[in-house]
Amino acid sequence: MLIKIAGIILICTSSTFLGIYHVMKIKFHIRDLNLLSNALEILKSEIEFGITPLNEATENISKHSSDFIKEFFLHMNKLLEEKRLCASQIWLNATSTLNKTYIDSQDIEIVKSFANVISNLDRNLQIESLNKIILSLQKKILELENQYQNEKKLYYNLGFLLGLLTIIIFV
Amino acid sequence: MRQTVENFLCPQIKTLFEKSIGDKFFNGIEEIRMRAQKPIIIKNNNSKWTITNHFTLTKEILQGYVITQKNLFDTLELITNYSPYAFENEIKNGFITISGGHRIGFCGEAVIENGQIKTIRNINSINFRIAHEIKNCALPIIKFIRYPNFMNTIIISPPGSGKTTMLRDAVRLLSSEFNISVIDERSEIGGCYMGIIQNDLGLHTDLLDSCPKSLGMIMMLRTMSPQIIAVDEIGTIDDANAILNITSCGVKIICTAHGKDLNDIKNRDEIKHLISKKIFERYIILDSDKVGKIKNIYDENLNEVNCTC
Incomplete structure (x- = not known):
């Protein structure tokens, strides 16, 4: 009997956690997109107002950030200092570090588009491109926030109910 | 390098x-x-x-x-x-x-x-x-422009004959005795990179980089109290007016100009005026066939100075 109760509790808890995890994934996705969007905003400011060369800009941003953003800009800085690849390849290479985050491939593709203008002679083009990327990310954040609000309760309850159903079927 | x-x-x-x-x-x-x-x-x-x-x-x-x-x-x-x-x-x-x-x-x-x-x-x-500093290449002209006092000097030659190299070395040599301000509009004299002068311009040299010559000369006159101002390739009326301005304040000038010979620059509006006012006390003409070789030296009255160089 004791084992049965323990099993019931285990099933209920793990299925509830599954529901919570699904919801939290959206939350982490929003968090990572926010971090990325802020970092790109700083990069834009470094280009627009500071007219800071990319190697200095990436170093500055990596110093003042944490988590995957630090890794992204540190990796980029390292490649820029090595001077083996061209700027667009360096940007594409750096975006590969985003695969380890909750940011999905669609968002990464948007970020990758900056590679097309990264070494353009026209600063306005780079700023415009960054603006577009930031705007797209912000739009995605809004969508995810709506999704989070709508699905939060649903998945919490669904997880618990799924556990309950499993118990009813097997017990 | x-x-x-x-x-x-x-x-x-x-x-x-x-x-x-x-x-x-x-x-x-x-x-x-x-x-x-x-x-x-x-x-x-x-x-x-x-x-x-x-x-x-x-x-x-x-x-x-x-x-x-x-x-x-x-x-x-x-x-x-x-x-x-x-x-x-x-x-x-x-x-x-x-x-x-x-x-x-x-x-x-x-x-x-x-x-x-x-x-x-x-x-x-x-x-x-590729920048090549040729140290002491200006030694032959120093004795003609330095004694008894420093004389306002213009170095004249066609492009690629070593004017800037000679001016750079003259600045370095004169810097041991005078406070010199260099206005380096095209970063050719000091070769400034990230604010640091890359060429040896001597101990007592201040350099204003990437600034138009006419503005820079007046600015340096007011701010750095130089004894000599050095500029490369004067070519506008504004440059000539700035030279008039600084020399009237007692500051000496050493500069360069494009030209084949003295006759060539006599006809140029911006320099004609300076010649007639006898601003320059030494005209150093470089040989167009041999880089850095002095062809003639003239005084303020455009009389040739005897130079065996």
Whole structure:
């Protein structure tokens, strides 16, 4: 009997956690997109107002950030200092570090588009491109926030109910 | 010097240089010319060379490695540290000074906005001008311009005859005795890179980089209390007026101007006025056939000074 109760509790808890995890994934996705969007905003400011060369800009941003953003800009800085690849390849290479985050491939593709203008002679083009990327990310954040609000309760309850159903079927 | 320059060449060209050029030859390089769809040309001691695809140096230019648009693009990225936007002004002016004081000139399609060059795009030609400091090359002129007191001096020669090199060394030599302010509009004298003077201009030299000469002369006069002001290639009425202004304040001038000989510059509006006012006390004419060789020296009355150099 004791084992049965323990099993019931285990099933209920793990299925509830599954529901919570699904919801939290959206939350982490929003968090990572926010971090990325802020970092790109700083990069834009470094280009627009500071007219800071990319190697200095990436170093500055990596110093003042944490988590995957630090890794992204540190990796980029390292490649820029090595001077083996061209700027667009360096940007594409750096975006590969985003695969380890909750940011999905669609968002990464948007970020990758900056590679097309990264070494353009026209600063306005780079700023415009960054603006577009930031705007797209912000739009995605809004969508995810709506999704989070709508699905939060649903998945919490669904997880618990799924556990309950499993118990009813097997017990 | 070699490493500094090679670091700004795209990987493909860098490999060509590494595999085909020895240090001795490299130290004699004056120019590296990269033109799209044309062979790379290296100017060394007044002769032109190229590098073949098989890593050999030859004077048969047509056998040379043909520069691609991508080579130019990659080189430009390296020169601008992957950040062309940070070099907007330099690109607009057509050149960038790199560490070591070497100058890289560009050519391409000029983008015009309101009658002014906004930028240069589609770069089709890059020219590395390797800076060579020739210390003591101005020693022969010092005795004619220094004693008994420093005399306002103008060095005259056609392009490529060593005016700037001579001015740079004269500044270095005079700097041991005088406070000198240099206005380096095109970063040719000091070869300033990230604010640091790359060439030896002496202990008592202040340098104002990338500033128009006429504005810079007045600014330095007011701020740095120089005894001598040095500028390269005077060429406008504004420059001439600024020289009049500073000399009337008791500050001496040493400058250069393009010209074949004295007659050539006598007819130029901006200098004519200075000659008639006897502003310059020494006119140093350099030989157009031999780089750095003094041809004639004239005094303020345009009489030749006896020089056996």
